[in-house]
Amino acid sequence: MELEFEGVSIDIASARIVSEVSLHIAPGDMVGLVGPNGSGKSTLLRSAYRVLRPTGGAALIGGESVWNMSAREAARRRAIVTQHTVLGAEFSVEEVVAMGRTPRKRMLDRDTDGDRRIVEQALDDVHMRWAAQRSFATLSGGEQQRVLLARALAQEAALLILDEPTNHLDVRAQFEVLDLLRHLGMTTLTALHDLDHAVSYCDRVAVMAEGELVAVGAPTEVLTPQLVHDVFGVRAVLDTHPITGRPRITVASAAHGPTTTAGDDARAPASTPRAEEPPGHAT
Amino acid sequence: MQRTLGRPDALSRRPHLVAGRATVLLYVTLAVALMAAVTAAVSLGTVTVPARDVWQVILRHIFGDTGGLDPLQNQIVWDLRLPRVLVAAVVGASLSVIGVGLQALVRNPLADPYMLGITPGASLGAVLVLAIGSAALHGLGVTGGAFAAAVLTMAAVFLIAQRSGQLTDTRLILAGVAVGYLAVAATSFVQLQTNPNQLAGIMFWLMGSLAGAAWSDLRIPAVALALGVVWLFTQGRALNALMIGDDAAAGLGIDVHRFRRRLLVVTSLMTATVVVVAGGLGFVGLMIPHIARLVVGAEHRRVLPTSLLVGATFLVLVDLASRTVARPDELPAGIFTAGIGVPVLLWLLQRTGRGEGS
Structure with missing residues (x-):
């Protein structure tokens, strides 16, 4: 149906x-x-x-x-x-x-x-x-x-x-x-x-x-860090979950500085889309 | 995974006392209890008529063979006590079933005809007729006044509560309580304008009583009860669904607002016919459904018949007490509805109410 x-x-x-x-x-x-x-x-x-x-x-x-x-x-x-x-x-x-x-x-x-x-x-x-x-x-x-x-x-x-x-x-x-x-x-x-x-x-x-x-x-094409930032007003990282191997999204307050960007997670495979957000971008 | 999926039994419990096939046995027991209560109520009084004679009179009348009956017994049993006892049974059953319907209608355990303003409205109608006089109202009698006022009250509550045809529980409660308060205030005002000999009649409408109930009082409420009960019994699943929320009920295929409108009309009309013969009898419609639920659980297809039987038996016993305890004086039935009902309810709560989850 x-x-x-x-x-x-x-x-x-x-x-x-x-x-x-x-x-x-x-x-x-x-x-x-x-x-x-x-x-x-x-x-x-x-x-x-x-x-x-x-x-x-x-x-x-x-x-x-x-x-x-x-x-x-x-x-x-x-x-x-x-x-x-x-x-x-x-x-x-x-x-x-x-x-x-x-x-x-x-x-x-x-x-x-x-x-x-x-x-x-x-x-x-x-x-x-x-x-x-x-x-x-x-x-x-x-x-x-x-x-x-x-x-x-x-x-x-x-x-x-x-x-x-x-x-x-x-x-x-x-x-x-x-x-x-x-x-x-x-x-x-x-x-x-x-x-x-x-x-x-x-x-x-x-x-x-x-x-x-x-x-x-x-999901991985839609919930890009850019869109998540625009719609939800938070910073986001999209990578692969270390346990399940499925896509994972991690979010943090937009107030937090660039120290929380994706590159910090060493375990994330390089192939997954990830994002560095220019702070203060969009809405 | 099994640790996730099973759970020790200690915290959970069966929600009610009687379930499954035992329910049928319960109905039989309750029906027998009702018959016994009716027999006792007809038998006892200023003059005691033995139970055997009570049934002899009743059966003779049913089979149209009244010759050879003791005229005094015949008068006591058939003309005086039996109609009153049957009216008590019908009123008790009606109020209880109405309570079940209204509590589902507004999804509130405190709902009864009082809370939704219908009883106060009907009382106001009756009191107005008593005070102004029937002649001034084109011969509208007291019962006619009560009935008309009950219907008008229902219409007022509905119009205040609805929004583009949609009836929600909170608005219904607020509208009912508001209209009810207004009716009570108006009744008090009318009461102040009346003379002392009118006051006794007014007290009947406010407190409720079955004194003087005759065969002629039985027909309309009995027919209303029969029709209302038949309809309600077909709506058991819909009543269940109403208890889980409007959206969830819609998810189960219930047209929530249409069903609420029908439920309001049916319960209001039933209430109107009951108030006309018994006045403003409180408590029964509120408490009996709870007593029934504590015994058979929340499933309406069991709550309705249980409430019907318990309510009928309860009011027969209450009425018996009200006319025998302080013989030859009559005490208001309201004293006994609370005096007998509350201990029963507390006892049941005590038995079943441990570890309440919500």
């Missing part, structure tokens, strides 16, 4: 939050959406949640605008993991995951053995089967995020949209969630806060600034 934003503009209280964003997420791709706070990432995603109706343009899932289909049909095509999940009541883990079956069930349908198998499989996929009968609220942040991922899986939608799934997680939990996303291999659009996650885990990266899409492409 592919996702396409077609010239999406969103006004909230007559202020333009998202401005003519066109972005295509091909089937099977994992695309990271990055940008400073307030750049319109979450707002853009909410147009695909079918929560915000775009002022202009449309979010298309499988070639159809989400507003031209029922909420239920949209939920059969895409699953969502939102940023803050505070449950208004104490559900068990199993109950939370079973909610993923909602768009697949009619009003009075009971949970069948088939549903239970899907829920168990989803819990297996995120390695949380052991917690099925536990209270969701008593789990750690990383465990909760994995359970929410299992709920999304139980929806059996081909497209996954996540809003900063690694927020508030400790380092290990962050990697667990990202590894899991990679491993699932679904068509994925995820807003990410950490540029290093975007560069090391995503097939493609889309960068937003002040409501506009400013760059899309392969």
Whole structure:
């Protein structure tokens, strides 16, 4: 299932939050959406949640605008993991995951053995089967995020949209969630806060600034030190991670002097793109 | 990796007392308890009628064979006590189910018809009719006034809370509380203008009571309860989804704002029919859903039937206490709703509330 934003503009209280964003997420791709706070990432995603109706343009899932289909049909095509999940009541883990079956069930349908198998499989996929009968609220942040991922899986939608799934997680939990996303291999659009996650885990990266899409492409080509400086106002070095061998981005405050430039890292292979930033350049 | 992926059990716990197949057993137990409470409530009073005779009278009436019944027993059971007890059951069940709906509607554990302004609004309507007099209002009776005011209050809350058709939880709460306060203030003002003999009637509307409930009081709330419950039972999954946040619910295919509007209309209409016969009975709608959740967890498809049965039984017992404890005087039911409900709630919290995660 592919996702396409077609010239999406969103006004909230007559202020333009998202401005003519066109972005295509091909089937099977994992695309990271990055940008400073307030750049319109979450707002853009909410147009695909079918929560915000775009002022202009449309979010298309499988070639159809989400507003031209029922909420239920949209939920059969895409699953969502939102940023803050505070449950208004104490559900068990199993109950939370079973909610993923909602768009697949009619009003009075009971949970069948088939549903239970899907829920168990989803819990297996995120390695949380052991917690099925536990209270969701008593789990750690990383465990909760994995359970929410299992709920999304139980929806059996081909497209996954996540809003900063690694927020508030400790380092290990962050990697667990990202590894899991990679491993699932679904068509994925995820807003990410950490540029290093975007560069090391995503097939493609889309960068937003002040409501506009400013760059899309392969992570190492897009997240150049120049662009990172222009958009995020920090200094950045792009090299290869000494442990994983994957691309790595290291950032530092723009206030810090040139002593933090890339050349200092002796272990970085010379072949990777790296940058010496002229301080005070750009915005 | 297994160390990462498993976790010792000590910190986590089962979220509720009854789960799985035991739930069916729970429903049966609660239904039996309700029948027992109804029997006891009809049986006990100034004149005690043995349980066997109670059922004999009821069954004879059901099968249309009332000849040969003791006229006194017949009058006590069929004309006086049974309608009142059944009204108590219907009101208790309705308020509890309404509470479940409203708490999901605004995703707030403190929500009840009071908080959303509907009960104070209905009371104001009734008190206005009492004070001004029915004749001045084109023959609009007290119950008609209460019902109309409840519907008007709901409309006001909705109009204040909505923004281009979107209903969010915080705005609903604020609108409900604001309108409710206004209604309470207006009621106090009207109260000051009334004479002492009108005051007793006004107190009924403010405190709530089932005294004098007759067969004619049963029909409308019972039908409203039946219709409301049927609809709510079909919405269990949507109610669950509302509890996890608007965006997440949308992610599960719920049209959140449309569902909220429907939920508000259904619960308000149910509330209006209940307030008309029972006045402003508080606490039941707030507490019974919590008691139900502590027993069966948060899943609405279990919370709704449990609340229904517990709420009905609870109010039948409360009403029994209110008319027997200080015999022959009646005490306000409100004293007992809190007096019985709070200890039960505290006991359940004590049993299940260790290591609360949120």
